[in-house]
Amino acid sequence: MYIYQLYKDLTLKLSREMHVKLDKTFAEAIPSGMYEYIGELIQTSIVNRQGGKSMLAALKTVAILKTKTINSLHLAQLYQTLCEKLGEKPNWDLYNQTHTLLIYDPKEMTLRFPHDTWIDVLKGKSSTLQPTLNLIDNVIPDTEKLRLAKISGEETWSRKYADITYLKERGALTQRDLMQALLLAETLKMNFQNIRLFGLEEIENYKI
Known part of the structure; x- marks a missing residue:
């Protein structure tokens, strides 16, 4: 273009x-x-x-x-x-x-x-x-945009974590599901140094 x-x-x-x-x-x-x-x-x-x-x-x-x-x-x-x-x-x-x-x-x-x-x-x-x-x-303002981006990132992660644990409990978790969650976490950590990603270590240890 x-x-x-x-x-x-x-x-x-x-x-x-x-x-x-x-x-x-x-x-x-x-x-x-x-x-x-x-x-x-x-x-x-x-x-x-x-x-x-x-x-x-x-x-x-x-x-x-x-x-x-x-x-x-x-x-x-x-x-x-x-x-x-x-x-x-x-x-x-x-x-x-x-x-x-x-x-x-x-x-x-x-x-x-x-x-x-x-x-x-x-x-x-x-x-x-x-x-x-x-x-x-x-x-x-830009500072508020970044704050909202971090909060919405944590909310996105919380929902993804809930989905992953739900699938895990029912034996339906796939490698693709797990990879999507880990990729989300990786991108969030690159953008926000102190972002809270509850349960990330747990998910990282999952075996498919």
Whole structure:
């Protein structure tokens, strides 16, 4: 999509000036075009939909996490938490669509941004998104976002731990179930140094 945006900019310049040269000045202007392109993409695909402000807040939270990645289960819980905070109803169709916009690693069960430019945009580089981001930041400052991310991470873990112990008691626990729990714990520990993951040592000793 970045090449397409560059193509559009070059085509527009050619139509106006009858010639085009990819010089230093033009090259330096490209990043701002990328910021606006991504800002408009997020605005139309996410923010303008029901529950969109909360999803934008969730993405901003991921952008300020230590690893800039999040477990997919954690993102769902974080989104629900932020919906409660911002007075929106969760839109799970929007969650699924956002999932497809991000890069999903099935081995790690993590989501990350397609490009670092997304992180810059979520930190205010796009004039399109900046008003909504400012509104969100006034209600939920970055320090509060990180606190809510940690709390929602602990809640996500508690639910996963309950699922694992339930399956274990009934002899239905699979290696895949166990691996999903351990991957969740690993990602949470990378993002939050002092996060409380009750029962992790117990699960680590499970034999399948």
